[in-house]
Amino acid sequence: MKYSKQRESILRALAEKLDHPTAEMVYQAVKLEQPNISLGTIYRNLNQLAEQGMLRRISTPVSGDRFDIRTAPHAHLLCTCCGRMLDLEEDLLDAIDQKVLDTAGFQVQDHQLLLSGTCSCCMAQSRRDVS
Amino acid sequence: MKYSKQRESILRALAEKLDHPTAEMVYQAVKLEQPNISLGTIYRNLNQLAEQGMLRRISTPVSGDRFDIRTAPHAHLLCTCCGRMLDLEEDLLDAIDQKVLDTAGFQVQDHQLLLSGTCSCCMAQSRRDVS
DNA sequence: CTCTGTGCAAAACTTTTGCATAGCC
């Protein structure tokens, strides 16, 4: 893969922003450095990088898939209240894989564990609102 | 919710076909009974039923979300080889929820655990191809 | 110089929506 300053900006944006941005969010962030970049380039790079395993595409029930630069498998928490996506550090995944192989004979290659609910900030907020 | 033969067909199609069809697949199946049904109706019903908890929408990295008539929480296995989606009966999910609440203070309301890999059929197939 | 990556715009695809009409209650 040949160097391009666009890709460099995309990777930097993903590394700096830890909020698992959508393609559109990456586009807006990169446009600050590269005003002429096009959305097509964003998608081309994100797909290419995802294919090479340098980042991960996360399908969500809400509009717009998200992208995550982390490569180690981990779960995601999507707060239905504030819309933020958080990480969950977990070793549960390996255990799950083994169990799936044992019980269903299915060889897992990739996970996508997306839990929706309420993050601790929003829970604290709603508790404050009530009282 | 008022009765309609369209919705009845949709629910029957989902109940009969266990392969977690996409909206388009539901459309094709229902069209056999209701040749004049429109895709808009399919989506309207699927969304309405999902909202009422009668079925579940599953986001996938491949094009087209899928719909699943089962209501009990369970995981999905997407075979990257044959494209089929299978179910995984598991009690792991409750355990995960508790752990997430303990470690991250995040109250889980809904899961989406999608594991991609190779199903047992395809593994057997590829073993046959090699030998 | 060659060949990959980009910008732009159009296209493809999935999903939603507005509106007049049909059908359930």
Add this chain to the structure above:
DNA sequence: GGCTATGCAAAAGTTTTGCACAGAG
């Protein structure tokens, strides 16, 4: 008869793609 669901078609939103040109090796 009233009101919800439908069919049709247009629109909206996201993602992909074709093409000519710019830039890296």
